[in-house]
Amino acid sequence: MRHALKANLELFVKRLLVRSILSDEEQQAILALPVHIVELRKKQDFVHIDEESTYACFVLAGLVGRFGQTSNGLRQFTRFHVPGDVADLHSTVRPIGIGGLNAICDTTILRVPHFAIRTLAARYPAIAEAFWRDCMLDTAVLMQWLINVGRRDARARLAHILCEMAVRSGQDQQIVLEYAFPVTQEQLGDATALTSVHVNRSLKALDSVTTLKSGHVQIHDWDKLARIGEFNPAYLLGDTGAQRQRRLVEAS
Amino acid sequence: MRHALKANLELFVKRLLVRSILSDEEQQAILALPVHIVELRKKQDFVHIDEESTYACFVLAGLVGRFGQTSNGLRQFTRFHVPGDVADLHSTVRPIGIGGLNAICDTTILRVPHFAIRTLAARYPAIAEAFWRDCMLDTAVLMQWLINVGRRDARARLAHILCEMAVRSGQDQQIVLEYAFPVTQEQLGDATALTSVHVNRSLKALDSVTTLKSGHVQIHDWDKLARIGEFNPAYLLGDTGAQRQRRLVEAS
């Protein structure tokens, strides 16, 4: 079913272009990065915590969760990665310390060697900046998750995450009111720091506004959901659009 | 009292050198960045949320908290920045979306224009990588805060933060058992997602292991504190030490 997908980084380049300006040559250089395709089964950890990896993982299809855990094994997802994301681009410059990766559902990734990415960044300053910027978007999302878990009640946490995914699942970061989100309530609990029981109850309390059934989200009332989740897309979208970041160097 | 400090970025360069290799020329180039000194009073917000700043803030003295907040004004600190840190280096490539900055106590910062930083990064690939890496350390800490708030009880949250600051307050990232941490219990609550009342009680429960009195931390039993806070310094220190990241380009 998944064999129709082009096993290359096209979607990643497209994502970068939302926030950064890259010349044709630079785009081609990224697309020419060596990749190695890997299929993963659901619930499979494929980058372990404290493991020092030598490649970054581009998500081609499926859903990936980044996570950390406490010493007694409690897991906390810190980020969901949809197709088009590189789940651990940061590991290129810092191969440890930002958690493990888990395939939430059956997932296909492309492995890209760190060495190749670093070489590219060193050769093309605009690419280095684009990668750096992409990592900072990631950090902005992470920060929202901290606010979510620290400062909102169960219903609002779920609403916020569902809003975030509604923006990030869309092709050009526009809001989509219906999207695939193949998580179990248990996994959602690990993302929101709630138990699966409480996720279940809180989701029920939201069912006039949105429903999550067998990995599929339907949002019936976006405004209300955004209000409940106190969702303001500025942190995701604030730097998108035309030519925000002028180039500092000529395309080489 | 503070006039003895050299108002330059020396401490920042020193921090970078812990994890990145920079030639003399590159180090000098960073030190030559234009700076503008600013004094702040305690509890003063100096970068507002959603404000698009045009400079990054180097912390020369004092303590800075990065924060986000919910629409009803609940504040969540997402990071503390000690002298030597650039509190918002990330804003160089993404000027919005990663929160506001607040001077926890009376603080001195140096403002460094984004434009100058970007120009430097474009000219020296090794500097770009060092800046990128520095931001990723920042993200690693942020991720630990999410785990902290999501998965640990009050006492463990406080213990973990006190351990983190014990490492980050030291000159060369070694653990110091006594350090300045001029926060109120209210502010600590905003960092750990607890109320000041509960911070007070939980701190009391820790007082055989550590004490925090008038902005000064004393750790009496490091091993016990680290055990309570489930603190493993790997995420802070895992990439330090000799020549971990080989240079990819010759020093120019």
Added chain:
DNA sequence: CGCGAACTTGACTGTAGTCAACCTGCGTGG
């Protein structure tokens, strides 16, 4: 058809929040 994973529901518990009163120490001004 049968098994297991995921979901659902109910009853009870517990950690942290809320509210409110009071204490303490420090800086300012009379």
Added chain:
DNA sequence: CCACGCAGGTTGACTACAGTCAAGTTCGCG
């Protein structure tokens, strides 16, 4: 030099949101 004011810290009584435990139910898949 003392008195006042106020920010920050401390304590107690009560509340509530979410966790725990346990018993079903539903659904998808082999």
